[in-house]
Amino acid sequence: MTEPIAPAPVRTVNLTKTFVAGPSVVRAVDDVSLEIAGGELVLVMGPSGSGKTTLLSMIGGLLRPSSGRVEIEGADLTALAEREVADLRARRIGFVFQAFNLLANLTAEENVLFPALLVGTPMRSARARAGALLDRLGLGARRRFLPRDLSGGEKQRVAVARALVN
């Protein structure tokens, strides 16, 4: 008896995205097929305007492709309803943005709690998980600080904790 093969965490098939810019059509992502295995670290490189953000947006479920498909752990994002994509994004995808994008008026702990509470995690366990992550990243003493009171590195670590909380 053979073990079933687990689907790749991230897979794209002939992924294409075009934008209409005035009279011309811009092909931002053109027929990209890739597979990222569990534990694999992939770096996407390219010059400005080469479609890196567009590719990540489609993989992250923020942008619908013009053609092709994105699969996250076997689930075809292009076949899901908007609400289902949002739910999958909250549960299975974590972003650490270049500018961190912490919610300015929430404390470090609340920023980490935010995605956990979105998926219905009870407050007590969400708080425990967030606290553990912040402690592990050396931010235990800063959990009640607002982003404006954190250094750049601390903000980045809060963003990492937020990406991992679910």
Next chain:
Amino acid sequence: MILRWTLRNVFADRGSLLAATGGIAVSLLLVLVLDGMFAGEAERIVSFLRDSGADVWVMQPGVANVHMASSLVRAELAKEVATVPGVASVTPILYVSAFVKAGGREWFSYVVGRRRDDELAAPRRLVAGVASALPGEAILPDVVAAESGVGIGDRISFLGRDFRVSGITAGTYSMANSVTFASYEDLADLLASPDGASYLLVRAAAGVSPERLAERIDGAVKDVDALPIAELVDRDRRLALQMGVDVIRVMTWIGALVAAVVVAFTVYSAVASRARELAVAKSLGAPGRSLLGAVVVHALLLLALGYAAACAIAIALRAVVERALPQIAIRYTTSTLAIVAVAATALALCAALVPARRVARVDPALVFRG
């Protein structure tokens, strides 16, 4: 968590909150005050009729108003009207529109001649002096007296005759007219009408409706028309409003238009300034419905704060204005308060939905941008 986040966003930046709610408050205040002036003026215009104490006014056939009207009925008809079943009392008054000269100024006024002991058509609120004029005396509205600088014992004139001011009343002045009281004898002499009356003021017996009594008088007495007080008040108010106070109504509509633009723009700006954070929340998995709820709560909070501030300022402003400028009356009606609240809410929601729709179709570059 989204609600907590929204509340924090609304209250975190006090400067922005003050600017947004202040803008909304001032624009709604403009509508409330202008409409309040319109309502106040509409009430003052008919205050003499409404407070006359009469249930039915009887007048010359074809006359259906007091404002800008002239009526003459034979005095003996009072006895005939008194015999109609349901009539408790009949009080004749004389009435003429005239310019009252006081303190070097002229005021358009209803001059009402009434007998000293009559109960009806008397001034309801006396500020100084007496409530009934003797021959040679006149009773002025407080606004006219104050603006003209005259008081008890000073001389005024109307219809070419001098009178001594013997009383000053409140609630008898509006921008469209004022009410000056004189003795019946003086006005009969001035109008050369010793045996006539302008109007007969009828009080109904207990249990008789003014409408029913007016019909009975119309049917029983020839050469007169009878109007129940409510109808006369309504007719006079509409006529007076057509003749000038509509300007305030037009100003109110212009004010409403300005308010609509300010409210919509303020709410739009406040919500649009959150577009980036809403996009971040969406990227974290917040469903569109929750984000829409956050936008709606944000818009409604701003509006509620602005509306509450507008109402509080409006109430304070009324006290200040009526003290400093007694010729202006401001009345806030519950219907206006409700209409303004509902219209502003609808407008704020529409204005908030524009940026909310933009968030629903979030531009991923917005959250990835450094």
